[in-house]
Amino acid sequence: MLRDEDARWMDVALALSGRTRGRTAPNPNVGCVLVAGGRVVGRGWTQAGGRPHAEAMALAEAGDGACGATAYVTLEPCAHRSPRGPACSDLLVASGIARVVAAIEDPDPRTAGQGFARLRDAGIAVTVGTGADAARRAMAGFLTRQALGRPVVTLKLATSLDGCIARADGESRWITGAESRAHAHLERARHDAILVGRGTFATDAPRLDVRLPGLEARSPARVLLSATGSAPDGWTVLAAPEAIATLPGDHLLVEGGARTAAAFLRAGLVDRLLLYRAPILIGGGVPALGDIGLHRLAEAHGRWQMVDARALGSDRLEVYERGPCSPVSSAI
């Protein structure tokens, strides 16, 4: 029963962590909720730019109400002091918090267990592991940067039922419907950067922004994959997928086209696949993917597993993540 309650409150903290996904780099997008007597006394999430941290924001909201409360936090509270603010583990100790429930340990070597140790040393009860899988997904950008030295990469594909992204003559507006396109814009707002290849740049460049009311300012940085040529105004150019390690920000959205998508898959640099599918057949159109370097069908199995699926109008969105047989590439 206590475990169930912990899991429910952690879900709240995880939802809060999503509010600034794509805008907290180099810090993780942490969520935190403070609960006393079954009621929320404070909520926080890492602010855009990385400060204040989630715990600091929640403690400020709770004030004296934090004394004796339980803090649910998606990541181990930090143990390192910085010119930009005090360590969250120190703040939690000072607040009189009675218990901390954290989803996962912070891999940053400046914290990595020391946050928990400081809390326990101060007599605070600490539980670790509640909602760990969901937390790894929610903070995949930060965790991928820590583990692999590069941003987490999402590949977006919008196809017909027969896997085409355009008619043979290039006509691609529209395959998916308004609901899918709005959802795709929301995904853009949750990424630090969008990358396209030369062909998509030539046809779609002016449109690679967030066109949702109130979210126009959230348009991510624009990145062009191109082995040759200079950077257009306001764009960053990468010569190869492997160069993504140099990008600022921990969330990269690869939007097209077929050759660019294939280049990232071939390099083992796609962590998450967003597949928007419209209930139409095109026939003889432009395939979604070029050569991804698959040598046998047997190699293709086990690389992807569906983690979410939903209807978007008459379309369907499926979200896949790396499966157990998926080759993963780090920064090179």
Added chain:
Amino acid sequence: MLRDEDARWMDVALALSGRTRGRTAPNPNVGCVLVAGGRVVGRGWTQAGGRPHAEAMALAEAGDGACGATAYVTLEPCAHRSPRGPACSDLLVASGIARVVAAIEDPDPRTAGQGFARLRDAGIAVTVGTGADAARRAMAGFLTRQALGRPVVTLKLATSLDGCIARADGESRWITGAESRAHAHLERARHDAILVGRGTFATDAPRLDVRLPGLEARSPARVLLSATGSAPDGWTVLAAPEAIATLPGDHLLVEGGARTAAAFLRAGLVDRLLLYRAPILIGGGVPALGDIGLHRLAEAHGRWQMVDARALGSDRLEVYERGPCSPVSSAI
């Protein structure tokens, strides 16, 4: 409340109707259940070859128990006497049945309302329309033959997430998993005939049968789409999709490959789409469909609507039927 009960019993009759789908031509695959005092007293379904009819089988099972019962039947009971047996409407009158609930009227001009009239003239209460949509789906073969002079056509596609049916070098075993393949074999057993093109014939011909324990004898007739060449032993050859009107049987399954599938779509001769999808990416493979004659993307929308979806192991099956904007071709 009475309506709900009617709908539930009609579901039973519809389930029975599926038992001989693909084996009753030129007769419809009707299902019938007789209910008295909330209990089933007789069940019937059109037998392979078309006789006995569902009502005759159910009445034989019920015997005297039919007196005062309600008959749920997926199609209007026939009104025409035949050398092969008496008219079902006469049998129902003679049995002392009190009420008949039918899903739809029989479009066969020899019955077309006359079955219901004969029942009503005998003082039997008649309700028409319960489960009508499901009945049209369950007996689509017969109804398509009556309305369009040709079998109902199901197109099966088994693809990767990126819409490929093979690797670039032709390797296609296996994209989908064992559960999908078993389901596809069950679909074969529910069709009168399977059709493939020259390419699929060359690579897969020996395998176009039902390989499910106990259902081996249900393998459908084999049809080859080929503009030239003679019929291989045991095969029927069609020169063009439009020639399907000449086939015996009311259910045709089109299994491949990409050009054959496209030819049927181009001709407006696909009524139902079975889309088996494996959670794999192939990249640069063989596309599922050749040119289907689409001139603008806008034409593609509204042609297909999903009517069923389910997981099959790690694959997913989606079933589509014609949408409101779908061109339909009759026999030519």
